[in-house]
Structures are given as C-alpha cells and as structure tokens.
Amino acid sequence: MKRLVSKIDSSAPVNPDGNAAALIPSRPTISRLREAASVCKACTLWKNATQTVFGEGSPASRIMFVGEQPGDQEDRAGRPFVGPAGKVFDEALAEVGLDRAQVYVTNVVKHFKWVPAPRGKRRIHKKPRYSEIHACRPWLEAEISAVKPQAVVCLGATAAQALFGKQFSITRHRGQRIDSPLAPFAIATVHPSSILRAQDSESRHQQMRAFVNDLRQVALQTTKNQAA
Ligand code: SF4
Numbered sequence: 001m002k003r004l005v006s007k008i009d010s011s012a013p014v015n016p017d018g019n020a021a022a023l024i025p026s027r028p029t030i031s032r033l034r035e036a037a038s039v040c041k042a043c044t045l046w047k048n049a050t051q052t053v054f055g056e057g058s059p060a061s062r063i064m065f066v067g068e069q070p071g072d073q074e075d076r077a078g079r080p081f082v083g084p085a086g087k088v089f090d091e092a093l094a095e096v097g098l099d100r101a102q103v104y105v106t107n108v109v110k111h112f113k114w115v116p117a118p119r120g121k122r123r124i125h126k127k128p129r130y131s132e133i134h135a136c137r138p139w140l141e142a143e144i145s146a147v148k149p150q151a152v153v154c155l156g157a158t159a160a161q162a163l164f165g166k167q168f169s170i171t172r173h174r175g176q177r178i179d180s181p182l183a184p185f186a187i188a189t190v191h192p193s194s195i196l197r198a199q200d201s202e203s204r205h206q207q208m209r210a211f212v213n214d215l216r217q218v219a220l221q222t223t224k225n226q227a228a
Pocket residue numbers: 019020037040041042043044045046052109110111132135136137139
C-alpha cells in the first residue's frame with residue numbers, strides 16, 4: 001500500500017489569545033482532561049456554544065476517530081457524533097463489526113462554531129479558523145497521548161489538514177495509509193456529514209460503501225496489529 005509521509009503541522013500561526021496548553025492538567029487522564037476542558041476559554045468559540053464537547057470512548061480504545069467540531073445536537077447534548085452524521089457513523093461502524101464502545105471519538109475543535117440562519121432559529125455550522133484549531137490543539141494532543149491509539153482516523157478535510165498538514169487533500173489521499181507520529185496506523189476519510197449531503201440515494205449509497213471500505217481497512221489493520 002502506498003504511504004504518505006506526514007509530520008504534525010507546526011506552521012500554525014500563534015493565536016493572539018494563546019492556546020489551551022496551559023490548561024492541560026498534570027498526569028492527564030481522559031477524565032481529568034474532560035474536566036479541565038469544560039472551562040476552557042483559550043479561544044472565543046466558548047462564548048456562543050452551550051458547552052465543551054470533549055472526546056468520548058474508552059481510554060483503552062485502539063482506534064481514535066477525529067472529526068472537525070461538534071454540531072448543533074452535539075452542542076446541546078455535550079457528546080460528540082450524536083446527531084445525524086453520528087448515526088451514519090454508527091451504521092458504518094456496525095458494518096465493519098465495530099461499535100462506539102470500542103472506539104474513541106473526538107474533534108479537532110471542542111466548541112460548536114455557528115452563525116444564525118437568515119430566517120428562523122436554526123444555527124448553521126461554520127468552519128473553524130486555523131487559529132481556533134491551533135488554540136484547541138493541546139486538547140487533541142493530550143487525548144492522543146492518553147489513549148495511545150493504534151489507529152488515528154481523520155474524518156473530513158478539516159481534521160486531516162489539522163493533523164497531516166494544510167496541503168492534505170481528502171479527494172486525492174483518502175484511504176491511503178499515512179506515516180505519522182500520531183499512531184502506528186493513520187488514515188483519513190470523508191466526514192459522515194458529507195454522505196448526508198449526497199444528491200440522491202444512489203450517490204448516498206455509493207459514498208456510504210466507500211466510507212465503509214475505509215473503515216474496514218482500519219478495523220482489519222488494528223486487528224492485525226493486536227494479533228502481532
Ligand atoms: S474551541 Fe477549544 S480552545 Fe477554543 S474555547 Fe473551546 S475548548 Fe478552548
């Protein structure tokens with residue numbers, strides 16, 4: 001399998017508000033990190049969000065999935081991937097014989113960034129800025145250090161570019177194994193929300209098949225690593 005070489009992207013500009021590094025507790029377990037992140041104000045995204053949505057899953061998980069940021073439902077529930085995209089994600093996990101209890105799911109940004117819809121009360125997702133991703137990065141790095149996953153799977157371009165470099169293209173490199181210091185096996189695929197945006201049911205079906213194939217590769221690889 002062709003591999004790409006990636007380094008953690010260190011070219012992020014310094015956030016004038018700083019980043020969350022000073023908030024990382026000593027001996028950071030997932031529960032201590034979650035508690036510390038609940039009061040994070042290292043960037044301004046906390047102001048318009050309901051709460052911090054920290055990663056979730058067993059600290060012994062072999063696979064860590066990293067998305068972009070919590071959505072509307074996640075913001076209200078305080079849990080990642082519980083909205084419509086989370087349902088697509090759960091379906092795909094089930095198809096490859098995994099469930100949420102076996103994996104760790106998180107986002108590169110822990111607060112919901114949104115703008116009001118032109119009409120009505122809907123909150124529309126807004127892509128986080130690079131400075132916000134940079135500000136939030138210490139939380140993700142601490143999660144990876146605490147869980148030490150065998151596989152890191154980026155869901156969507158924002159997560160992949162945050163972890164594998166700004167030039168990373170999901171279109172060109174999805175499903176390809178990446179040489180990364182983050183985990184023995186690293187890969188990127190689409191965000192499940194993109195499957196929900198498919199034009200018609202046939203295209204949705206095709207995109208789901210491709211997503212499941214990417215996840216199957218991850219499941220097989222981590223089973224192999226466990227057996228080795
Ligand atoms: S998005 Fe991240 S860095 Fe910004 S306030 Fe929330 S937890 Fe802190």
